Amino acid sequence: MGDYASKSWWLESLPEPIVANAPLAGAQRADVAVIGGGYTGLSTAYHLKRLDPAIDVRVVEADVCGFGASGRNGGFSMTLFGLTKGITRLRFDDQRARAAHRYMEAAVDGLHELITENRIDCDYERSGYLLVGTSPAQVRRVEHDFRIIEKWGAKGIERWERQRLAEEFHTDYYRIGWFEPRCGILQPAKLARGMKALAEKLGAQIYENSPVTGFSKNAGGGYIVKTPAGELRSEYLVLATNAYSVLFPQLRALQRPVFTHIVMSEPLSASRMESIGWHCRAGVEDARDLIHYYRLTRDNRIVMGGGDVSLTYGADLDRDLNEKTFAHLERHVTEVFPQLRGIRFTHRWGGPVSVTLDMAPVIGFLGADRKAIFSLGCIGHGVSLTHYNGLTIAELIAGRRTWRTGMFFVGRKVLPWPSDPVTHGAVHVIRGFMKLEDRIYYK
Known part of the structure; x- marks a missing residue:
């Protein structure tokens, strides 16, 4: 077993x-x-056992459940499908972007019900999500999404003006806010371990410390999954590997991993908490290209992530640490809250994010029989999405036709990334442009 405790606080x-x-x-x-x-694999197993208790479902995990992104992310349950509403509408169309928003609202509500009904101890707070604009260009980006939502007639989103934001957060850094009360924050590793316990309680079998060395389709039907010490044959195969899909040739071109990074402060004293307000305790994102995302923990530490990404080459998944990005994130805390100068930071970590070429999630199939199913492309917004995708995948396997299984991104064509040298060069250019745009335009 790897040193899982070093991977995140x-x-x-x-x-x-x-x-x-x-x-x-x-x-x-x-x-x-x-x-x-x-999250995807555990949710699939849990929902399969709920739909059909007689089904034999086995989960094969390379390390321990929650070792990957599920135990390292920012812990936001939110309604973002890929990136902004505007980008989703541009990539697909208005009708599909609206459907994606409805799917994600249901995903957030579904995760709320899953946690509360099963009493999963994961420090869950339904404190809302706040998208902020901190510059004129960011304000225009937020306003654009407001216009889309107004056209759809969607409810449950509040507009927070500058005065309301200043009163709430005791900073003049924010110019406009998009607030969704239905969203929440949680302790992601606790959620992963809680989901493991739920799936096992229903009868799912989970193997840990079992890195998959390969999988293939049997000539007579079904699939075989191989690990160093064993093999598992099955009728259906679910590839719940997200960013780690780069390790498998059959999925490698469909997504690429990038690494996002996080810093965490010491617990804030009562006086420091009073100085910054933040009484709503909502998770916050800004509207840059390379976003900042931040939230409070149960013991009032500030978790600050984003700001930049680390790029990988080929199947390299060793990009957890980036000192330059960590320093940037620590500075940004006091840029937003100058009254916290001198605060001590205690933890730094990183984790992989699955990115499709068109920046949108997908549930797809390998083969015409649709019995090998994969889920990719959370684009860093996967806590609620992955849990809901697990339900959708379970319905597909159980033969249940629902509005979820008919979503446009189920079985959609995925544009493949080009070869590693071309991709590596292209993403460096794109990242450089985004950093420049953030510095000049979205700052």
């Missing part, structure tokens, strides 16, 4: 040390094999 601060499940060993059979023990 979320994993380090779990109430009990993780004792890993036994790895996959020998020749095994199941109805459904799930590769990946993060």
Whole structure:
């Protein structure tokens, strides 16, 4: 087992040390094999067992459940589908962008119900999500999404003007706010471990410390998943690997991993908390290209992430640390809240994000029989999306036709990334342009 506790404060601060499940060993059979023990895989297993308790579903996880992005993200349950509403509408069309927003509202509400009804201890707060504009260009971007929402007649979103923001946050940094009360924040590693316990309670079997070395389709039907110590044969295969899909040739070109980074402060004293306000405790994002996202923990630490990304080459997944980005994030805390100068930062970490070429999520299929299903492209906004995608995938396998299984991004064509050298050069150019645009235009 890897040193999971070093991967994030979320994993380090779990109430009990993780004792890993036994790895996959020998020749095994199941109805459904799930590769990946993060949110997507665990949600798929949980919902499959709810839909059909007799189904034999097995999850194969390379390390421990929650080791990847599910245990390192910012912990935002939010309605973003990919990037902004405007970008989604431009990539698809107005009708599909509206449908995506409805799907994500249902995803956020569904995760709320999942956590509260099952009493998952994950420091969940339904404190809302706040998108802020901090410059004239950012204000125009937020206003554009407001116009889209108004055209759709969507409810449940509040407009916060500059005075309201200053009163709430005791800073003059914000110029406009988009507030969604239905959204929330949570402790992501606790959620992952809680989902593991729920799936196992219903009878799903989970193997940890079982890195998949390959998978293939059997000549007579079904699939075989191989690990160093065993193999698992199944009728259905779910590839719940998101950014780690780069490790598998069948999925490698469909997405690329980039790394986002996070810093965390010491717990704020009562006087420091009073100085910044933040009584709503909402998770906050700004409207830059390379966004900042930040929130409070239960013990009032500030978690600040984003600002830049680290790029990878090929199957390289060792980009957790970026000292330059960490320093930028620490400076940004006091840029937003000058009254916190001198605050101490205690933790720094990073994790991978799955990015499709068109910056939009997908649930797709390998093969015409639609029995190998993958989920990719959360674009850093996957906490609620991945849980809901797990339900959608479970419905597909169980043969349930619902409005979710008919969504436009289920089975959509995915534009492949070009070869590694071309992709590497192109994404460096794109990242450089975004950084320049943020510095000059969206600052």
